[in-house]
Amino acid sequence: xxxxMNGATALINTLADCGVEFCIANPxxxxxxxxxxxxxxxxxxxxxxxxxxxxTGAADGIGRMTGKPAATLLHLGPGMANGxxxxxxxxxxxxxxINIIGNHPNYHVGFDAxxxxxxxxxxxxFSCWIKSCSTAETLAQDGADAYTASLRQSSGSxxxxxxxxxxxxxxxxxxxxxxxxxxxxxxxxxxxxTIDSVAKVIENGGxxxxxxxxxxxxxxxxxxxxxxxxxxxxxxxxxxxxxxxxGGPGRxxxxxxxxxxxxxxxxxEGVEQLILVGGEIPASFFAYRGIPGQLLPSGCExxxxxxxxxxxxxxxxxxxxxxxANNEAVxxxxxxxxxxxxxxxxxxxIIQAIAATMPEEVIVCTDSxxxxxxxxxxxxxAPNSWLSLTGGAIGQGGPCAxxxxxxxxxxxxLALLGDGGAAYTNQALWTQxxxxxxxxxxxxxxxxxxxxxxxxxxxGVKDVGEVAASLFDIGNPEIDWVAMAKGxxxxxxxxxxAEELCKLLENSYKTPGPFLIQxxxxxxR
Numbered sequence: 001x002x003x004x005m006n007g008a009t010a011l012i013n014t015l016a017d018c019g020v021e022f023c024i025a026n027p028x029x030x031x032x033x034x035x036x037x038x039x040x041x042x043x044x045x046x047x048x049x050x051x052x053x054x055x056t057g058a059a060d061g062i063g064r065m066t067g068k069p070a071a072t073l074l075h076l077g078p079g080m081a082n083g084x085x086x087x088x089x090x091x092x093x094x095x096x097x098i099n100i101i102g103n104h105p106n107y108h109v110g111f112d113a114x115x116x117x118x119x120x121x122x123x124x125x126f127s128c129w130i131k132s133c134s135t136a137e138t139l140a141q142d143g144a145d146a147y148t149a150s151l152r153q154s155s156g157s158x159x160x161x162x163x164x165x166x167x168x169x170x171x172x173x174x175x176x177x178x179x180x181x182x183x184x185x186x187x188x189x190x191x192x193x194t195i196d197s198v199a200k201v202i203e204n205g206g207x208x209x210x211x212x213x214x215x216x217x218x219x220x221x222x223x224x225x226x227x228x229x230x231x232x233x234x235x236x237x238x239x240x241x242x243x244x245x246x247g248g249p250g251r252x253x254x255x256x257x258x259x260x261x262x263x264x265x266x267x268x269e270g271v272e273q274l275i276l277v278g279g280e281i282p283a284s285f286f287a288y289r290g291i292p293g294q295l296l297p298s299g300c301e302x303x304x305x306x307x308x309x310x311x312x313x314x315x316x317x318x319x320x321x322x323x324x325a326n327n328e329a330v331x332x333x334x335x336x337x338x339x340x341x342x343x344x345x346x347x348x349x350i351i352q353a354i355a356a357t358m359p360e361e362v363i364v365c366t367d368s369x370x371x372x373x374x375x376x377x378x379x380x381x382a383p384n385s386w387l388s389l390t391g392g393a394i395g396q397g398g399p400c401a402x403x404x405x406x407x408x409x410x411x412x413x414l415a416l417l418g419d420g421g422a423a424y425t426n427q428a429l430w431t432q433x434x435x436x437x438x439x440x441x442x443x444x445x446x447x448x449x450x451x452x453x454x455x456x457x458x459x460g461v462k463d464v465g466e467v468a469a470s471l472f473d474i475g476n477p478e479i480d481w482v483a484m485a486k487g488x489x490x491x492x493x494x495x496x497x498a499e500e501l502c503k504l505l506e507n508s509y510k511t512p513g514p515f516l517i518q519x520x521x522x523x524x525r
Contacts, residue, residue: 007136008037008171013178014140016044018147020071020098022062022406023047024055028075030102033171044071047406047435049399050427052083056097057399057425058406060086061365063095064244064387065407069150069162071098077117085393085424087126091159093243093390094214094308096150098162099123103132105169123163128154132165136173139166144182152185153309187215187311195315198275198305199322202232206272209235212254213279216312217242221277222252223330224316231325235271239279240264241372241388248383249335256375257282264295271297276304278312285392288458336380341498349498350444350519351377354416357505358382363404363413367397369451370444371416395424398441402428405437412509415441419481420449420474426484432514433489440508441485441516447475485516492516
């Protein structure tokens, strides 16, 4: 007679059969049966994080680098709430993820115990799929359905996060065992009529640009787009904060939209037709008086080739064929020698040091203005994958780098973090030390929420008052990042010159395990 299996073990076996390789966990009492199941199914790697925002951010990094969901294990509503900022970022970046959130058994919810909350309402803010009424008999199938939902591209900014709210009775009850994975969902193909319509717009002349986002920013899509550009002279653009773009020498060269609205409008000046591939009309990150929210030059028409849930690779390849561009050249980034900087550290010299020392196939995770600004300067240095701050909720970079390093242990990972954002999720350092992940973290230590200084200045304020200045200042007391890293088990050092920074970067890439560099200098405030 076969041994009985509880719902939690059936769930973990099913997720592993589907292809889930990681569970990033911060468990509590309601999830003890799931912890036991993880112990019984070692083919799913269990990784502990000290804070739920690290769990969700690391799962985001895994999803971006593998295209498959990791699972998170979170403790009831408050545990999930601790991870929501990075769930927001993952939603905006369309990263696949499965959240398993423990809950009281249904009969216990009515007693209003201290951790009781409306988890469904919280989860609606970032989930494309929610199930909260699982039983021991349905839990395995619910897991398979959650996996399928996380791979199904949803319209708009719904994202690809599936949330399974698991009552403890569903976890401990007797199940029917694991279930087989569902068929993998496929993207819809655009019609030949759409391809022909867009081709005619391009053929009719005028200044045309293709805005390539989400799947449209993948190399296969940009290869086809580059051939179209070579044939027709149209421009190619990526959005400001793509979830992932593979760049560097040998990769397709595409211009990236800047951050501020005036800069975007200047970049698009003269464009008469903007063709949307996978994304939407550029929108200002924040609203400003006297500046439009949607950033299109006067008279510019928008034409859609694909929505986010349609196959942009297939559409661009068919468009290239329709335009007779299949044999055209592809514009690629070229390798250039970048000199190592010398002298005092500032934003410019830090970026130059990063570009001059970049290792091959590095994964770069950014959560800072300086890190985002480094992107164009690094594309002639070494092949790279660049993971941006997609949703604007800071505290993403360290956790995302942790997930990327878990997913790609054979590749170096570089986290470029502002000191303000890094302080949100510094617990990621502990997980990096525990798992001995090859993550080099560079802290742009300007002792300030620098972007707030910039935004305050954009209001026209010339004299910053004492209260306002104190709310942007994180240098009183000054954070000792090297000491903090050491406390979490990560070695580190402070760089006060460009020469020191270059040497520390190079040594870090050569040495297994994590390392932190506090880059201190007269950076722009």
